[in-house]
Amino acid sequence: MAENLPMDEEEKQAIDECIPIKNFERGTVLLREGQVAKDSYFNLKGCVRHYYIIDGEEKTTAFYTEGESIASLSSYVNKTPANHYLECVEDCTLAVLNYDKERELYGRVKGFESLCRASVEEDLGKQQQLLAAYITKSPEDRYLDLLENRPELLHRVPQYHLASYLGVKPESLSRIRKRIAEKK
Amino acid sequence: MAENLPMDEEEKQAIDECIPIKNFERGTVLLREGQVAKDSYFNLKGCVRHYYIIDGEEKTTAFYTEGESIASLSSYVNKTPANHYLECVEDCTLAVLNYDKERELYGRVKGFESLCRASVEEDLGKQQQLLAAYITKSPEDRYLDLLENRPELLHRVPQYHLASYLGVKPESLSRIRKRIAEKK
Numbered sequence: 185m186a187e188n189l190p191m192d193e194e195e196k197q198a199i200d201e202c203i204p205i206k207n208f209e210r211g212t213v214l215l216r217e218g219q220v221a222k223d224s225y226f227n228l229k230g231c232v233r234h235y236y237i238i239d240g241e242e243k244t245t246a247f248y249t250e251g252e253s254i255a256s257l258s259s260y261v262n263k264t265p266a267n268h269y270l271e272c273v274e275d276c277t278l279a280v281l282n283y284d285k286e287r288e289l290y291g292r293v294k295g296f297e298s299l300c301r302a303s304v305e306e307d308l309g310k311q312q313q314l315l316a317a318y319i320t321k322s323p324e325d326r327y328l329d330l331l332e333n334r335p336e337l338l339h340r341v342p343q344y345h346l347a348s349y350l351g352v353k354p355e356s357l358s359r360i361r362k363r364i365a366e367k368k
Numbered sequence: 369m370a371e372n373l374p375m376d377e378e379e380k381q382a383i384d385e386c387i388p389i390k391n392f393e394r395g396t397v398l399l400r401e402g403q404v405a406k407d408s409y410f411n412l413k414g415c416v417r418h419y420y421i422i423d424g425e426e427k428t429t430a431f432y433t434e435g436e437s438i439a440s441l442s443s444y445v446n447k448t449p450a451n452h453y454l455e456c457v458e459d460c461t462l463a464v465l466n467y468d469k470e471r472e473l474y475g476r477v478k479g480f481e482s483l484c485r486a487s488v489e490e491d492l493g494k495q496q497q498l499l500a501a502y503i504t505k506s507p508e509d510r511y512l513d514l515l516e517n518r519p520e521l522l523h524r525v526p527q528y529h530l531a532s533y534l535g536v537k538p539e540s541l542s543r544i545r546k547r548i549a550e551k552k
Contacts (some may be wrong), residue, residue: 258493297485298474311496311499313442320420323482
């Protein structure tokens with residue numbers, strides 16, 4: 185995301201030093217419940233799933249794909265234990281931003297803090313819309329939203345994760361799909 | 369929120385000029401569906417309700433009380449029409465931050481952008497938790513959360529708004545209350 189900033193050589197070097205790009209294999213757990221999130225990520229390739237384990241059952245609340253930031257903000261900012269998991273559901277390439285390094289970069293790279301502020305504002309806007317969709321729409325309507333806005337996601341993640349994300353049982357997701365196919 | 373910044377006289381004046389504090393009567397609609405949100409707010413006193421109108425029915429998704437920021441981020445940042453309403457459910461005193469004035473202050477007051485970044489990060493953390501609660505908890509558990517974390521809210525807003533916020537009919541909220549009272 186920093187590629188849009190006009191930077192001199194020293195600033196470019198600071199970014200390269202402080203934000204390494206790393207590969208993670210499918211199945212890697214980036215964060216577990218109870219851990220403090222020391223890193224946030226920018227997704228360059230792959231898909232990361234955000235989920236909770238409630239009474240032994242996984243509840244998926246987000247899939248982060250290319251171009252999206254991945255941050256467990258409450259844990260990352262307040263240094264409190266996370267209440268959820270982050271897991272790579274595909275092989276992933278992520279820019280890794282450590283909390284302390286992020287603060288260091290605010291001082292070393294002109295405009296970097298503005299970039300981060302704008303990025304968090306955008307994420308908060310998206311998160312507000314997402315919450316609104318949960319409260320105001322049915323699982324079927326949210327499935328239709330995915331079909332319209334993130335169709336590729338439907339083929340990238342297992343159906344039971346998708347069902348969990350929509351808040352329905354896998355059987356209900358099959359029924360929703362069938363109903364939509366019949367309408368077309 | 370800017371009172372924690374070390375500021376010189378000129379900076380204090382810039383804040384006073386750019387962030388007026390205004391009173392709004394109960395019932396005032398701060399933002400309507402279809403309008404672009406030009407202002408965000410910091411709540412000094414009172415309660416603001418965030419709601420959608422879906423098929424003629426109001427669906428409440430947030431109550432902002434003292435010490436909370438109120439921003440329709442997606443509309444405010446992207447200058448797109450809002451899809452929701454903001455309404456004062458009590459007489460309110462709000463610090464009003466206009467989008468352009470906010471940008472102006474980044475240049476005029478040292479540390480102001482950092483303060484805004486930190487504030488948005490905190491809000492995003494809260495919003496993530498809120499979404500998680502919607503996905504992972506029952507309306508009864510979310511009512512218990514309110515009882516624990518925001519007990520004063522239960523007396524400040526009408527029951528039908530509270531029911532809408534929890535995603536249940538007013539009758540169901542009465543049943544939830546009764547069940548909880550019996551358990552105690």
